[in-house]
Amino acid sequence: MLTKPQILEALTEVMDPEIPTISLVDLGIVTGIEINEINDVSVTLTPTFSGCPALQVMEDLVRAKVQTLKGVGKVKVETSFDIQWNSDMITDHGRQMLLKHGLAPPPKHHGYIELDILSDVACPQCGSRNTDMRSPFGPTLCRSLHYCKNCLQGFEQFKPVA
Amino acid sequence: MQALKELLYKMADDQLIIGHRNSEWTGLGPILEEDIAFSSMAQDKIGQAQALYKLLHTMGEQEPDVLGFMRNAEQMHCCHLVEVPISNYAFSLMRNFLHSHAELIRFEMLTGSICQPLANIAKKYRGEIKYHVMHGSTWLKQLGNANEDSNQKMQQALAGCWNLALGIFEPSPYETDLQKENIFEGETALKDRWLETISPIIGKASLKLPPHNEWTPAFGGRTGNHTLHLQPMLDEMTEVYKIDPSAEW
Numbered sequence: 001m002l003t004k005p006q007i008l009e010a011l012t013e014v015m016d017p018e019i020p021t022i023s024l025v026d027l028g029i030v031t032g033i034e035i036n037e038i039n040d041v042s043v044t045l046t047p048t049f050s051g052c053p054a055l056q057v058m059e060d061l062v063r064a065k066v067q068t069l070k071g072v073g074k075v076k077v078e079t080s081f082d083i084q085w086n087s088d089m090i091t092d093h094g095r096q097m098l099l100k101h102g103l104a105p106p107p108k109h110h111g112y113i114e115l116d117i118l119s120d121v122a123c124p125q126c127g128s129r130n131t132d133m134r135s136p137f138g139p140t141l142c143r144s145l146h147y148c149k150n151c152l153q154g155f156e157q158f159k160p161v162a
Numbered sequence: 163m164q165a166l167k168e169l170l171y172k173m174a175d176d177q178l179i180i181g182h183r184n185s186e187w188t189g190l191g192p193i194l195e196e197d198i199a200f201s202s203m204a205q206d207k208i209g210q211a212q213a214l215y216k217l218l219h220t221m222g223e224q225e226p227d228v229l230g231f232m233r234n235a236e237q238m239h240c241c242h243l244v245e246v247p248i249s250n251y252a253f254s255l256m257r258n259f260l261h262s263h264a265e266l267i268r269f270e271m272l273t274g275s276i277c278q279p280l281a282n283i284a285k286k287y288r289g290e291i292k293y294h295v296m297h298g299s300t301w302l303k304q305l306g307n308a309n310e311d312s313n314q315k316m317q318q319a320l321a322g323c324w325n326l327a328l329g330i331f332e333p334s335p336y337e338t339d340l341q342k343e344n345i346f347e348g349e350t351a352l353k354d355r356w357l358e359t360i361s362p363i364i365g366k367a368s369l370k371l372p373p374h375n376e377w378t379p380a381f382g383g384r385t386g387n388h389t390l391h392l393q394p395m396l397d398e399m400t401e402v403y404k405i406d407p408s409a410e411w
Contacts, residue, residue, distance in 0.1 A: 049290060050283075051209020081213065081279070084286040113289070115296055135195035136293050137202040145195065162289040 022097040028089025040073040049141040106160035123148035165336030172239040174214035180244035181207030231403040235393040241383040243326035245392040256319035259298030260327040276344040306367025328379035
């Protein structure tokens with residue numbers, strides 16, 4: 001009989017299609033795992049952004065991964081808003097992995113977002129806080145654009161979302 | 163059920179149509195960051211429309227793609243504000259500011275709705291639309307206070323948008339049902355909160371609301387009576403889909 005920790009463990013190997021250093025588990029979007037007595041598995045994901053174009057791809061990746069587990073029955077993967085994602089759900093390990101990809105991790109916001117929290121961010125290259133926000137919208141829905149006045153480089157932040 | 167469907171349709175159609183209009187700035191934005199901002203907001207809004215259509219589908223309506231792409235203007239429930247052409251950048255910015263503020267308040271109100279799937283969606287959307295509102299409010303203050311020329315352009319945009327924006331709050335035939343069943347507090351409550359929220363920002367941007375006696379809300383959109391601009395926009399938006407509606411993408 002398969003167990004939830006086994007499934008979760010397997011899903012730590014499924015990476016975000018747009019940020020390949022962070023797993024879907026560390027991103028905090030795996031919100032439900034159900035296993036029945038004949039090893040049918042149902043996984044629920046919650047979208048980071050409702051308009052995220054990677055949603056379908058993530059569902060497919062999760063389904064393919066769970067299907068590789070020994071003894072698994074039918075696999076169902078669905079996306080649901082019942083638990084709403086916010087950026088505080090990214091794990092500490094996940095934050096390290098965002099940095100590894102060159103993205104500033106989102107600050108913990110505890111439910112409250114204003115422009116200030118978005119612009120007070122350390123440069124992922126040199127660590128300086130002497131940075132400017134250039135735009136709250138970046139190349140993907142989850143990123144904002146910044147500039148470091150210390151190392152004179154542009155960088156992106158994974159946006160805090162409440 | 164009908165009351166809830168009417169509410170979902172108008173929210174979803176507003177998101178789809180303003181999302182499509184915002185996307186028309188892709189490649190044309192006055193500066194790169196604004197090109198990206200309007201494209202991102204378009205993507206958010208169209209994604210939000212999709213989840214609302216999915217919810218309608220669970221209530222017996224057609225598939226999301228059919229709802230988004232196969233209806234004609236008279237079957238759409240969007241307000242006139244979202245369907246008129248993008249005009250100049252000041253107009254598009256003002257429209258997005260006025261509409262996003264109304265959406266944010268609407269979704270905040272809906273987080274307490276008795277309809278749980280809608281309340282869950284509303285909790286998600288308010289975090290996303292918060293960014294649209296910050297974008298609009300920042301630019302409004304920036305351009306309203308920059309110089310005479312930018313102030314004048316924003317003032318003209320406000321005058322052009324105002325009665326259209328009041329049309330967002332066209333009362334539905336189901337207002338009392340929605341209130342009685344604790345689904346939604348209604349368009350009048352929404353409009354009052356919206357006015358309270360945007361008036362100080364408009365003041366800080368050194369702009370003036372049109373005099374009260376000139377307020378004539380552009381109603382009709384919620385019942386399928388649209389401006390001449392909607393059908394051509396739908397024709398363009400759905401052109402590729404309609405070549406082969408059964409195609410797998």
